[in-house]
Amino acid sequence: MPAYSYDPQPFVRPPELDGGRTGAPVAIVGAGPVGLAMAIDLALQGVRSVVLDDNNVVSVGSRAICWAKRTLEIFDRLGVGERMLAKGVTWKVGRLFHGETEVYSFDLLPEDGHKYPAFINLQQYYVEQYLLDRAKEFPDLIDLRFLSKVTGHHAREDGVTLTVETPEGAYDLRADWLLACDGANSATRRRMGLAFAGQTFEEQFLIADIEMAESPFAQGQPERWFWFDPSFHPGKSALLHMQPDDIYRIDLQLDPGADAKAEATEEKVIPRIRAIVGDRPFRLDWLSVYRFRCIRLDRFVQGRVIFVGDSAHVVSPFGARGGNGGIQDADNLGWKLAAVVKGAAGPALIASYDEERGHGAAENILNSARSTNFMTPKTPVEALFRHETLRLAHDHPFARRLINSGRLSLPCSLAGLSLQTPGEGRVGEPMVDAPVGEGWLLPLLHGAFTLVGFGDIALPDLGLRRVGIGQSARDYPTYDDRTGHALQRYGTGLAYLVRPDGHAAAVFRGRVDPQALDAALSRAMGRDCERAMA
Known part of the structure; x- marks a missing residue:
């Protein structure tokens, strides 16, 4: 029996089966993390949606487990971040082994002054359940x-117009927009005959989730352990992660050409796990085999159909780029689609989703492919490079930077893309959190265009939300920089125009010129692109 107890969702007869009509402008196909996040994001902005799923339970198996700081901050805006943090396993230290020898360790967030950690591990079924409860x-x-x-x-x-089959009959559903959040095997994408191009690797990895009360980590502190050529799995790679409920994720590289069905059996798996954990008692909770793929659609926006998450792009699991990338897609699209539905912006703003998240997907695919090629060399030259890198890394720090066991997900910068006004500092980057007042910076910026000033800079009133940090009393809310982290990270005498998704669209030094601010806002809403298209 799996450790997680599944609660089936009821079927509710829709009005269309009785001649009615819902009238929601957005239809979302897929009630996974991405689809539910999209629905919540739109709801927070007053936009109605219909979410359709052929299943009635949350994710079967742990699937995506590793959630990055940037994604947790998005989940915080959606109203589930603190619940995830409370349940998840927080970690920031990773250790890399070559054989039985630890080559090096790393700390992903050595500084303090952040509400959320570098990563938490939390099974996808919990994430979906929390999002479902919120929805x-x-x-x-x-x-x-x-x-x-x-x-x-x-x-x-x-x-x-969608055709929907239910236990009580089929019906047609009309919507202004269709969001395809239906995963890597997207039926929407297949129906449209869209090419899903890229690289599929021959290598396969076995995922085994085990329930084990005794921790293998020193002092029980959760860490990420990665092995190249361990004695318990010679010539291959292995990974160990801790999850809530005493569940541990083990990834094992398989032999080339291995039969996935035969490998995912207790007879094959239990001896391999026993070689890793020793005589500690454990119970198998979930098994799966996956093949590396780094593929994507050429365009994520296809008229009134928009692809979000794995339906648009797929990467290998190492590096935690799949689930995190999908949630960042939703974060990018939500405010844009809401603005278009409400008539506050035109089609160019939707087109910018394709530009910006296409850029993010390309970055993720590049890093994912490099990780895969290092972990599973394809040519004698690649194999020699890996061998020599690992050999040198035992004694030489420079070689450790070359080891690639899955570059972990980092926020995507949008600097240089269409909606950002060129400038200094953090233009295009997501804002970084800091303690301010009695709380945190990022929640003050969530969900709407905001002009935030740090130190001695006045913020003009152009109808935008304004926030001052480290400023004396103003005619807008101001907050103390109680630890000094905010001014250290952003500088003093600077103001940032922040988009609803938390990316800095423009930066002003010393003084905010109202005309320059208005131009930056117009550009961030896609109006410059609209004029160029006219």
């Missing part, structure tokens, strides 16, 4: 429809 808090804005399989769709110039 149910918006009954007038989020229409959750389980056991509702989308079998077809017809795109029009002004919207999309």
